[in-house]
Amino acid sequence: MELQCRGVVVLLVVTRTFLPLVQAQARARRVDPRVIVIDHPLGGLNETQLAGRIEAAYQGVLRELDALEGS
Amino acid sequence: MSGEDVLEIADLTPAEWFGWAEERGWGDGLPTIAPTEQLVEEMLAALPGELPELGPLPPSRLTPTLRSIAANAVMAGARPADLPVVLAALAAVRTPEYNLHGSLATTHPCAPMVLVNGPVRVRLGLNSGANCFGQGTRANAVIGRSLMLTLVNIGGARPGTMDRSTQGSPAKYTFCFAENQEDSPFLPYHVRRGFEPRDSVVTVMAAEPPHNINDHGSRTGEEVLRTIAGTMAQAGSNNVYVKGPHLLVLGPEHAATLHRDGWTLPAITEWLWEHARITTDRISAGNQRHFAESGIKPDGDHYTISTGPTQLHIAVAGGPGKHSAWIPSFGSTSACCERVPGG
Numbered sequence: 001m002e003l004q005c006r007g008v009v010v011l012l013v014v015t016r017t018f019l020p021l022v023q024a025q026a027r028a029r030r031v032d033p034r035v036i037v038i039d040h041p042l043g044g045l046n047e048t049q050l051a052g053r054i055e056a057a058y059q060g061v062l063r064e065l066d067a068l069e070g071s
Numbered sequence: 072m073s074g075e076d077v078l079e080i081a082d083l084t085p086a087e088w089f090g091w092a093e094e095r096g097w098g099d100g101l102p103t104i105a106p107t108e109q110l111v112e113e114m115l116a117a118l119p120g121e122l123p124e125l126g127p128l129p130p131s132r133l134t135p136t137l138r139s140i141a142a143n144a145v146m147a148g149a150r151p152a153d154l155p156v157v158l159a160a161l162a163a164v165r166t167p168e169y170n171l172h173g174s175l176a177t178t179h180p181c182a183p184m185v186l187v188n189g190p191v192r193v194r195l196g197l198n199s200g201a202n203c204f205g206q207g208t209r210a211n212a213v214i215g216r217s218l219m220l221t222l223v224n225i226g227g228a229r230p231g232t233m234d235r236s237t238q239g240s241p242a243k244y245t246f247c248f249a250e251n252q253e254d255s256p257f258l259p260y261h262v263r264r265g266f267e268p269r270d271s272v273v274t275v276m277a278a279e280p281p282h283n284i285n286d287h288g289s290r291t292g293e294e295v296l297r298t299i300a301g302t303m304a305q306a307g308s309n310n311v312y313v314k315g316p317h318l319l320v321l322g323p324e325h326a327a328t329l330h331r332d333g334w335t336l337p338a339i340t341e342w343l344w345e346h347a348r349i350t351t352d353r354i355s356a357g358n359q360r361h362f363a364e365s366g367i368k369p370d371g372d373h374y375t376i377s378t379g380p381t382q383l384h385i386a387v388a389g390g391p392g393k394h395s396a397w398i399p400s401f402g403s404t405s406a407c408c409e410r411v412p413g414g
Contacts, residue, residue, distance in 0.1 A: 020232045021176060028132045028227065 001031050011064050013057045015040035036060030076138055077108060097224050098146070099216070099244055106142035114141035117151030119413030123162030129172035131227030135161075140221055147216035148209070152195055156273060157217040159411040160185045160247075163275040164218070168405035174277035175228040178235050179309055181401040182242035183222065184278035184318075185215055186386060188261035189271035191411050192249040199249035201390025204281050215245030242280040248388055254323040255387035256330035263336070264408050271411035276316060276384075277404035281396035286325065292332030295325050295395075296342055303347035303376055303397050306354055310376045312362040313402025317377060319343070320396040322389040336385055344380035348373035 003010050012033045014022045017040035026033055038056045045053065083091055088105040092098050104110070115137060127134045140161065144154050164171050164183050174181050187197055198208035206212070228234045236243075252259045261272035282305075286298040299319065310317050319339075321329070329339060351359065351369050359369075367374070377383060384406050389395070400406075 018235065021235050024227065024232045025130055025176075028130055 001029060004031075009065075009068065010034065011036055011061055013038060013060065015042060017041070034064050036064060076136070092146070096229055099220060099223065101244065103146035103220075104148055106145040110145045111138060111141045114144055114149075114151045114154050118154060118158075122155075122412050123158055123409065125161075126165055128165070128222065128226035130176055130233045131225065133225055133227070135221065135225045139225055140217075143220040143224055144213070144217040146224075147213045147220050149213040149217045150209075153210060153214050153217065155412045156185075156187060156191060156195065156214050156271075157221070159273045159409040160214070160218045160275055161221060163273055163407045163409035164222075166405070166407040166409075169275060169407045170277065170401070170404050171222075171226075173403055174401050175222060175226065176233055176235055177401060178237045179279075179401050180236050180238055180240040180243075181277040181279060181404070182240055182246045183215075183218055184242070184276050184398065185218065185247040186260065186274040186276075186318075187214075187247065187249040187271070187411075188252065188259050188274070189266075189411070190269065190414065191271035192252075197247075197249035199251040199388050200254075201392075203248040203251070203388045203390075204246075204396070211247045211249075212245050215247030218247075219243060219245060240280050242278070246278070246280070250386045251323055251388045251390075254326075256326055257336055257385070257387060260384070260386040261408065266408070266410065269414070271414055272408050273411060274384075274406055274408045276318060276398070276406045277401035278318065279399045281320065281398050284325075284395040284397055285393065286395075287393040289328075292329040292334045293342075295328055296334075296339065297346070299325075299395060299397065300343055300347040303343065303399075304349045305376075305399070306349055306358075308376060308399045309402035310399050311349060311354075311374055312365050312367045314367075314378045314382065315400050315402040315404055316382050316384055316406045317400050318384045318386065318398040318406065320389070320398060321385065321387045322392060322395045323387060324391065324393055325395045326387045337380075339385065340380040340383045343383055344375070344377070347376055349376065 013036045016037050019037055036057055038053050042053060089102045092103055125135055141154060144157050192199060195210040197210045222228045250260050262268055266272050282302060284299050284302045286295055289295045289298060351372050354374060
């Protein structure tokens with residue numbers, strides 16, 4: 001929120017399991033963050049699984065940036 | 072009283088009230104008492120003049136009113152005389168070093184532990200003796216529960232949304248006990264923290280439930296300490312890599328053995344700091360890498376379980392028997408003290 005106030009584009013990468021917490025926190029802070037949701041968990045993954053999470057997050061970031069550019 | 076302070080609902084039986092409140096997420100799964108205007112007023116009427124400052128409670132960031140805290144205390148089964156201790160505990164968990172937000176939202180199973188010292192223990196009938204961590208004493212049960220209900224109902228720490236604990240713990244229902252000052256050979260904990268013996272003080276820490284330390288065989292203080300050190304050296308504790316405080320609750324018989332053999336509290340903490348260590352072969356390679364990412368490296372062929380002897384706090388509680396308890400913490404927390412209003 002502080003970064004957004006300074007004009008920095010903020011994208012939040014969150015795992016699906018923790019999405020309710022992020023949404024509840026956002027409501028408490030009266031903010032509407034741009035959220036990229038990826039599968040849970042992140043810990044304990046092998047290299048292939050981790051690469052999948054990274055790719056999903058990366059594609060999500062690209063989508064959000066494209067959307068920002070188009071807005 | 073403004074209309075916003077009172078919720079008009081139809082007359083309900085106790086069982087109907089329980090269901091009605093649970094449907095709204097107001098509770099902990101156990102029955103609660105309906106916080107009627109009369110019961111809440113009786114709570115508030117008994118409060119002393121000077122009270123701790125109230126402020127926003129994370130994660131909801133709502134600021135409770137005295138009335139809303141009293142309502143939660145009524146729901147928990149507290150008596151008017153219990154409320155000042157609840158207010159002190161609430162003020163203590165709001166200390167920034169306690170890390171209320173982190174401790175409520177974490178996947179770790181920590182609960183707000185409340186240790187009570189001073190005359191209020193006797194006045195309220197708090198249990199510091201046999202089964203002090205367990206069931207059976209109203210003051211212990213309702214003070215811890217009042218705090219937790221306030222954090223859930225006002226702070227918003229509801230399981231599954233804001234409270235993301237992987238497994239939780241039974242301590243999340245209530246976790247309050249008193250120090251057994253009468254059977255302790257050492258200075259009371261609150262006096263060692265700078266308070267007067269006549270002060271009533273709560274100490275809070277985001278903590279795991281007590282881990283039992285059974286030692287019926289040792290005959291000397293050093294032998295008892297060796298068992299304690301072995302119990303504290305747990306590879307899966309947050310304290311290994313997050314560090315932070317931890318609490319050793321000596322049973323009176325273990326405390327007496329240590330005192331008889333000339334062990335002072337600084338000597339105990341120093342000895343345990345040196346001996347409660349985890350050899351690197353007990354930590355997986357993956358976890359060692361994880362610790363290293365947090366800046367934690369072994370001290371030779373051992374990991375320590377804190378940053379130094381001063382992180383280990385010691386109190387005495389319990390009744391007859393050869394048991395003590397180690398209470399590890401969330402790590403990113405502190406043992407925070409607050410004077411109970413009204414003494």
